[in-house]
Amino acid sequence: MNKMGFLGRKDRSGVFYNSQITLTGIPETAYDYQVNGKSAIEWILDRYQVTTHKESQITNDPNDYSREVDDPSYIIDLLARIVTVSLETVRIVAALPPLDSLEENP
Structure with a gap:
């Protein structure tokens, strides 16, 4: 991997990792x-x-770290984990009740 990028200028549904690996969905x-x-x-x-x-x-x-820890899929796994954390964070924040401002509660 030299540089990852989106599938297209306006297509963020996937990430081009290298010539053999593309993450989609x-x-x-x-x-x-x-x-x-x-x-x-x-x-x-x-x-x-x-x-x-x-x-x-x-x-x-x-890629040096991936080689050092003998985990060639480290960066791919990291990206997948970041997608999961992002989705879960958005879901949790959306489910939170509205925050009352301090001015409304004397």
């Missing part, structure tokens, strides 16, 4: 869970990619 609702203005899924896609620092030429390769 991601509900649009999973993108409703946001951290600092970006969905958790988008954070993973943004941060888990091979990059090289221009000045030092040091390469940051997230």
